[in-house]
Every structure is written in C-alpha cells, then in structure tokens.
Amino acid sequence: QVQLQESGPEVVKPSETLSLTCTVSGGSFGTIGYYWGWIRQPPGGGLEWIASGDSAGSTYYNPSLKGRVTISLDTSKKYLSLRIRSVTAADTAVYFCTRRPHGSSSGFDSWGRGTRVSVSS
Amino acid sequence: QSVLTQPPSVSGAPGQSVTISCTGSSSNIGAGYDVHWYQQLPGTAPKLLIYGNTNRPSGVPDRFSAFKSGTSASLAITGLQPEDEADYYCQSYDRSLSGYVFGAGTKVTVL
Numbered sequence: 445q446v447q448l449q450e451s452g453p454e455v456v457k458p459s460e461t462l463s464l465t466c467t468v469s470g471g472s473f474g475t476i477g478y479y480w481g482w483i484r485q486p487p488g489g490g491l492e493w494i495a496s497g498d499s500a501g502s503t504y505y506n507p508s509l510k511g512r513v514t515i516s517l518d519t520s521k522k523y524l525s526l527r528i529r530s531v532t533a534a535d536t537a538v539y540f541c542t543r544r545p546h547g548s549s550s551g552f553d554s555w556g557r558g559t560r561v562s563v564s565s
Numbered sequence: 566q567s568v569l570t571q572p573p574s575v576s577g578a579p580g581q582s583v584t585i586s587c588t589g590s591s592s593n594i595g596a597g598y599d600v601h602w603y604q605q606l607p608g609t610a611p612k613l614l615i616y617g618n619t620n621r622p623s624g625v626p627d628r629f630s631a632f633k634s635g636t637s638a639s640l641a642i643t644g645l646q647p648e649d650e651a652d653y654y655c656q657s658y659d660r661s662l663s664g665y666v667f668g669a670g671t672k673v674t675v676l
Contacts, residue, residue, distance in 0.1 A: 490567060491603075491654055493665040508666045540610055549617035551601030551656060555610040560652065 446470040448541040448556035455562050456535075462528040462563070466556060474499050474519035479544045481515060482526045482535040483552065492537075494526065496544065521549030531563045568593060569655050569668035569671045576674040582643045587655035588636065593666060596635035598658040600632055602640045603672075605652040614653070615640065642673070650675045 452464035455534075464482070472478055481496030495515045497503040505513050514527045530537055541556035570588040576581040577652060594600055610644040613622055618633040628649075631640045639658075642649055655668040 487630045490669045491656075491667040492644075493667070497663075504664070507662065508664075546657070551599075551603070551613045551616040551621075551664045553622065555612070555614070558610050 446472050446543060446554050448540060448554060450541045450556045450559035452559055453476040454560060455564055456531055458532055459530055461533060462531050462561060464526045464539055464559060468522045474487050475501060477546050479546065480517060480524050480540055483540045498504050512527045522536055533563050536563045537561060541564045567669040568659055568662065568666040569657060570572040571655060571668035571671045574672045574674065576676055577645045578676045579645055579647060581645050582641060582675060583645060583652055585640045587638045589657060590636055592661040593657045593659040594633065594638060596660055600633050601656045602644045603656065611654065645675055647675050649673060659673050
C-alpha cells in the first residue's frame with residue numbers, strides 16, 4: 445500500500461517561491477506505470493490539478509498556472525517536489541500529493557493527507 | 566467557474582437514494598474521456614470512489630454506482646448512510662485545456 449506524505453512551509457510570502465516535498469513509501473515510485481503529481485484545494489473551494497510526472501521523465505502542467513510551476517521526481521530518494529514561483533494569495537491552499545496509474549481509465553488512486561500553505565506577508 | 570458542472574448540494578434521508586450529475590462538454594466528457602468520482606469526508610483528503618466511468622475500487626460499497634452518457638455523467642448513492650455525508654467531485658480530462666479538470670463538488674447531506 446503506497447503512502448504519500450507532503451511537507452513544506454506553512455507560510456510563504458507574496459512574490460516568493462513555494463517549495464513542497466512529497467515522500468513516497470510502500471513501493472511503486474520508481475515503477476513505470478504511474479504518474480505522480482500535485483492537486484490543490486483553496487479554502488472552502490474545489491480541487492485543481494497542478495502537475496503530474498512519471499519516472500520516465502515525462503511531465504505535464506496545468507496551463508492556467510502559466511509556467512510558474514516545476515515538478516521533479518527523485519526515484520532514488522523516493523520523493524517528488526513542487527515549486528511554484530511568484531506566489532500570490534490565490535496560491536493559498538491545501539496541497540495534495542497524488543498518484544495516478546497510466547491509462548485514461550485511471551483516476552487519482554492515492555492521495556497524501558495534504559499540507560496547508562498560506563501566502564501572506 | 567468549473568469546466569464540469571455539479572449541483573452544489575443534494576440531500577436525502579437515511580436509506581434513500583440520491584444522484585449527483587456532472588455535466589461537461591464536447592472537449593471533455595463528450596470527447597470520450599473517462600469520468601472519475603471522489604469522496605471527500607470533512608477534514609480529509611479525497612478518496613477515489615469510481616474510476617473509468619463505472620468501476621469501483623476494492624473496498625467501495627456497491628451502494629455507489631455511476632454511469633456516463635454523452636457529455637454528462639452521474640453518481641448514484643443508494644441506501645444512503647450517515648457516513649456518506651461528504652463532498653463528491655467528478656473529474657475528467659479536457660483536451661481544449663490540455664489538463665485534468667474537476668467539478669466544483671457536491672455536498673451530500675444525510676437528513
């Protein structure tokens with residue numbers, strides 16, 4: 445059973461870079477066949493897909509985030525990271541680390557518990 | 566405004582049935598992309614409830630069912646239980662937006 449654990453700062457100042465890490469345990473991280481990524485949820489709001497990537501080096505980003513986002517996977521250390529540059533209050537959210545099996549019929553089948561980030565001076 | 570449209574809320578008494586609709590367009594559900602459903606209990610992470618339009622992951626009760634037709638999909642909960650009180654989200658892929666999209670969520674209240 446895969447487990448995902450997010451970590452990172454609770455508060456980030458406007459215009460700075462938000463950096464989060466997700467530690468993966470329980471196997472499958474280095475296995476071809478899964479996308480790993482991030483989804484966020486603003487306070488009282490819905491879910492927004494941010495980005496996904498796999499161990500083969502493919503990455504996919506939400507175009508609405510306008511190039512501010514970078515994700516990377518370190519299969520040897522079993523973690524993935526998220527960086528969002530030039531943050532604003534609109535980036536305040538709970539950030540979830542996720543796994544999605546390859547294939548269009550697969551949903552996001554594993555989620556971390558989420559980490560809350562506030563953008564505030 | 567979400568690409569996939571869900572009713573903000575539905576409610577029902579214990580034992581009754583409720584249905585949640587998810588309406589998309591020709592660039593997502595109508596284009597043939599699969600619909601997935603998630604249940605989010607208060608204060609917790611979402612959990613995959615239905616994948617590939619109609620399939621339940623292991624451990625999900627058969628009280629939950631879903632189907633897809635045209636540009637829409639629906640999630641049905643039969644024999645409503647108090648523990649079903651949660652937010653439910655539909656999700657698909659949108660080729661115009663080149664990304665995964667979610668509905669705004671539907672809050673299910675068990676009366």
